[in-house]
Amino acid sequence: MPGVPPSRFAYLGPSGTFTEAALLRLPAAQRGTRIPMRNVPEALDAVRGDDADAALVPIENSVEGSVPVTLDALVSGDPLVITAEVVLPVGFVLAARTPGEVTSIASHPHALAQVRRFLRTNYPDAAIVEVLSTAAAARDVVAGRADACVCAPLAAEVNGLTVLDEDIADNPGAATRFALVSRPSPPPPPTGNDVTSLVVYIAHDKVGALLSVLTELAVRGVNLTRIESRPTGERLGRYAFYLDCTGHVTEERVGEALMGLKRVCAEVRFLGSYPRDTDENPVAPPIGLGNHDFADATRWLQGLRSGG
Numbered sequence: 001m002p003g004v005p006p007s008r009f010a011y012l013g014p015s016g017t018f019t020e021a022a023l024l025r026l027p028a029a030q031r032g033t034r035i036p037m038r039n040v041p042e043a044l045d046a047v048r049g050d051d052a053d054a055a056l057v058p059i060e061n062s063v064e065g066s067v068p069v070t071l072d073a074l075v076s077g078d079p080l081v082i083t084a085e086v087v088l089p090v091g092f093v094l095a096a097r098t099p100g101e102v103t104s105i106a107s108h109p110h111a112l113a114q115v116r117r118f119l120r121t122n123y124p125d126a127a128i129v130e131v132l133s134t135a136a137a138a139r140d141v142v143a144g145r146a147d148a149c150v151c152a153p154l155a156a157e158v159n160g161l162t163v164l165d166e167d168i169a170d171n172p173g174a175a176t177r178f179a180l181v182s183r184p185s186p187p188p189p190p191t192g193n194d195v196t197s198l199v200v201y202i203a204h205d206k207v208g209a210l211l212s213v214l215t216e217l218a219v220r221g222v223n224l225t226r227i228e229s230r231p232t233g234e235r236l237g238r239y240a241f242y243l244d245c246t247g248h249v250t251e252e253r254v255g256e257a258l259m260g261l262k263r264v265c266a267e268v269r270f271l272g273s274y275p276r277d278t279d280e281n282p283v284a285p286p287i288g289l290g291n292h293d294f295a296d297a298t299r300w301l302q303g304l305r306s307g308g
């Protein structure tokens with residue numbers, strides 16, 4: 001959909017999830033149609049099937065790490081690209097229909113992981129029930145399928161639940177990063193503070209294959225900000241590496257690094273270049289590896305080739 005801004009936004013629902021709160025930070029989504037989906041693969045498939053223009057899905061949490069279902073669903077199926085990210089502070093409450101005995105507590109696995117210590121200390125005997133989202137957990141409590149849930153304060157409020165315990169996160173100050181995903185389209189223009197996401201498949205029979213991936217980035221001053229490995233599912237020992245690096249595909253040094261990766265990897269999947277949602281400045285490239293150095297060197301080579 002080149003040039004047409006997205007107006008139909010799928011997201012991990014139902015209403016009241018952290019994903020919905022993150023989606024509402026995007027002005028286009030405030031104006032557009034928001035389509036709650038039951039889980040991340042369904043949200044991404046809605047984009048692949050043109051039932052939505054974009055999907056917002058959780059990708060990484062500052063305490064619990066990456067969201068594996070999102071990483072897997074991004075690369076299994078027709079290509080998709082990330083066009084924006086949203087970083088949202090997350091905080092949790094324990095909520096129930098009425099105060100009383102709590103024998104079962106429902107929530108999303110990533111939320112449960114962020115309140116593990118609290119639950120072990122305060123509700124050691126409660127059965128823990130993993131469900132598809134924190135807002136789905138709140139609905140389960142309303143429907144009587146669980147005594148209590150771990151959810152966002154807003155989800156407790158909109159579902160008419162009583163908050164039993166506030167601010168229950170083991171690590172105050174946690175944040176989750178969400179990715180806005182579309183069908184392949186030209187990336188948003190560079191802002192000077194961008195991230196490029198990739199998945200690389202290395203040659204498993206080559207010693208130092210991962211080192212050569214890192215070298216292609218480092219020698220161009222491209223800063224690696226995240227690396228995760230996930231099994232490809234083919235057989236034991238086969239992994240895909242998910243990389244986030246500073247910079248935009250239109251920058252010379254990022255482009256050269258991508259070409260280098262293309263040469264040394266079995267396969268490279270481009271997952272998009274998009275603005276970082278942060279106040280932090282990007283790490284400056286080492287001397288000789290800035291964008292102007294690359295532009296200078298390109299001009300010099302062109303001169304040599306043209307006999308100038």
Ligand SMILES: O=C(O)C(=O)C[C@]1(C(=O)O)C=C[C@@H](O)C=C1
Pocket residue numbers: 012016017018019020058061067090108110111132133134135176
């Ligand atoms: O269940 C939700 O509310 C979500 O938006 C999912 C999700 C996640 O996948 O990490 C998002 C943020 C919180 O860290 C907990 C759960």
